Amino acid sequence: MTQDTTQTLTRSEATSARIIAAARPLFVAKNYADVTTDMIAGAAGVTKGGLYHHFPSKESLYVSMMLDDFERKHQLFKQSVASPGTCRERLASLTRDFLELPEEERQLARLVRRDINIFTGDDRDRLVRAYQLALPEQIEAIIRDGIKDGELAPGDPRILSWSFVALVEVVVSQYAYEVLGDTSLRLDHVLDLFFDGAAPKPTGGTQ
Amino acid sequence: MTQDTTQTLTRSEATSARIIAAARPLFVAKNYADVTTDMIAGAAGVTKGGLYHHFPSKESLYVSMMLDDFERKHQLFKQSVASPGTCRERLASLTRDFLELPEEERQLARLVRRDINIFTGDDRDRLVRAYQLALPEQIEAIIRDGIKDGELAPGDPRILSWSFVALVEVVVSQYAYEVLGDTSLRLDHVLDLFFDGAAPKPTGGTQ
DNA sequence: ACTAGAACCGACCGGTCAGTCGGTCGGTGA
DNA sequence: TCACCGACCGACTGACCGGTCGGTTCTAGT
Numbered sequence: 001m002t003q004d005t006t007q008t009l010t011r012s013e014a015t016s017a018r019i020i021a022a023a024r025p026l027f028v029a030k031n032y033a034d035v036t037t038d039m040i041a042g043a044a045g046v047t048k049g050g051l052y053h054h055f056p057s058k059e060s061l062y063v064s065m066m067l068d069d070f071e072r073k074h075q076l077f078k079q080s081v082a083s084p085g086t087c088r089e090r091l092a093s094l095t096r097d098f099l100e101l102p103e104e105e106r107q108l109a110r111l112v113r114r115d116i117n118i119f120t121g122d123d124r125d126r127l128v129r130a131y132q133l134a135l136p137e138q139i140e141a142i143i144r145d146g147i148k149d150g151e152l153a154p155g156d157p158r159i160l161s162w163s164f165v166a167l168v169e170v171v172v173s174q175y176a177y178e179v180l181g182d183t184s185l186r187l188d189h190v191l192d193l194f195f196d197g198a199a200p201k202p203t204g205g206t207q
Numbered sequence: 208m209t210q211d212t213t214q215t216l217t218r219s220e221a222t223s224a225r226i227i228a229a230a231r232p233l234f235v236a237k238n239y240a241d242v243t244t245d246m247i248a249g250a251a252g253v254t255k256g257g258l259y260h261h262f263p264s265k266e267s268l269y270v271s272m273m274l275d276d277f278e279r280k281h282q283l284f285k286q287s288v289a290s291p292g293t294c295r296e297r298l299a300s301l302t303r304d305f306l307e308l309p310e311e312e313r314q315l316a317r318l319v320r321r322d323i324n325i326f327t328g329d330d331r332d333r334l335v336r337a338y339q340l341a342l343p344e345q346i347e348a349i350i351r352d353g354i355k356d357g358e359l360a361p362g363d364p365r366i367l368s369w370s371f372v373a374l375v376e377v378v379v380s381q382y383a384y385e386v387l388g389d390t391s392l393r394l395d396h397v398l399d400l401f402f403d404g405a406a407p408k409p410t411g412g413t414q
Numbered sequence: 415a416c417t418a419g420a421a422c423c424g425a426c427c428g429g430t431c432a433g434t435c436g437g438t439c440g441g442t443g444a
Numbered sequence: 445t446c447a448c449c450g451a452c453c454g455a456c457t458g459a460c461c462g463g464t465c466g467g468t469t470c471t472a473g474t
Binding site: 244245259263 | 431
């Protein structure tokens with residue numbers, strides 16, 4: 001698998017991918033414990049035996065699914081971090097990418113918080129590290145630059161990045177979509193709130 | 208229970224309360240599915256049969272526990288909403304009350320987000336309503352006043368209240384405690400960020 | 415065509431856990 | 445002191461689910 005990534009997937013790889021793809025919406029919709037291996041296998045068009053041919057355990061299937069997703073997100077968000085422009089522009093780029101992700105992939109990022117205390121030891125550590133690398137650390141890098149360049153007030157970049165993530169999660173809700181509408185307005189809302197706060201601007205312009 | 212709250216609890220009420228008190232730390236530490244009724248009963252000093260004498264199901268025990276807690280929080284936060292002062296002062300009062308709650312009670316508020324998709328129908332609705340009444344709606348009331356009085360820029364008060372809650376949850380983390388230290392500094396951080404944002408102040412004062 | 419091995423099947427096992435039920439205990443009123 | 449009843453007990457049940465395993469089918473190389 002390491003020596004040959006150029007051509008089409010093997011049958012085994014295709015089935016593994018199909019199983020993971022089938023598991024994704026199930027784990028988004030229901031708790032880890034409430035998603036059975038039979039459900040996943042059924043949704044993927046294999047039997048439980050087939051599933052266990054590709055994954056040694058339910059837990060390892062879950063971890064594979066999450067690591068897969070974090071890797072994709074990591075690649076996606078890395079681009080915004082590397083892009084030129086102001087801190088605000090780069091944060092906007094990253095957030096826009098996130099908001100324009102399909103619903104399912106956006107929700108996956110929340111699973112790590114919901115399910116993290118199910119796991120212990122190695123699996124838990126790997127999940128946490130992969131998540132932090134994919135999202136908070138990318139934001140933290142941009143924020144760190146922003147502080148250095150004077151675009152942001154001095155402060156702990158990690159706490160600021162978590163705060164930013166928290167604000168983004170708010171506008172992902174159904175209600176925010178109804179009130180704020182499409183991506184651009186939700187994006188502006190998050191950036192305005194993060195950079196300038198909720199107090200009225202001293203200059204008092206209307207939007 | 209409605210007609211007689213003056214004197215000491217009956218034995219039955221005391222046992223119910225003991226069971227709920229025993230369940231609280233267990234549900235905080237582990238997922239709903241991973242906390243067994245035997246564990247709860249054991250921690251409460253009764254047997255499973257005794258537990259089921261007081262609660263018809265595990266789910267109803269969980270719901271009772273949560274509704275109990277939300278009711279207490281509702282009473283607590285109501286005071287800050289009713290208190291005089293600026294929007295910022297009232298938000299500070301409410302947030303300080305929250306931050307000074309014992310760890311266990313603070314964490315309980317997060318359970319509703321973690322476990323809400325376990326339940327369906329009536330129980331789910333009651334949990335959501337009780338939570339929103341206890342926390343976001345109290346904050347929303349203060350924010351609504353703030354917008355009316357010009358202390359906050361116009362905006363959707365519900366989204367702003369959710370944003371505020373999200374920012375508070377960030378400073379509840381272990382890391383934030385290490386970086387920011389005691390309650391007052393974390394409180395200031397949340398309020399500064401919410402009201403004024405992360406950008407440097409135009410006047411440029413240092414703290 | 416033959417065959418070795420990978421992919422896949424599905425009945426089954428072992429363990430777990432919510433919920434049950436017949437019974438015991440202790441307090442309370444007559 | 446005795447009868448009653450709510451509180452409590454704990455062994456048991458039935459269903460569910462993760463994981464196994466012997467067997468079958470598909471595929472690729474010769």
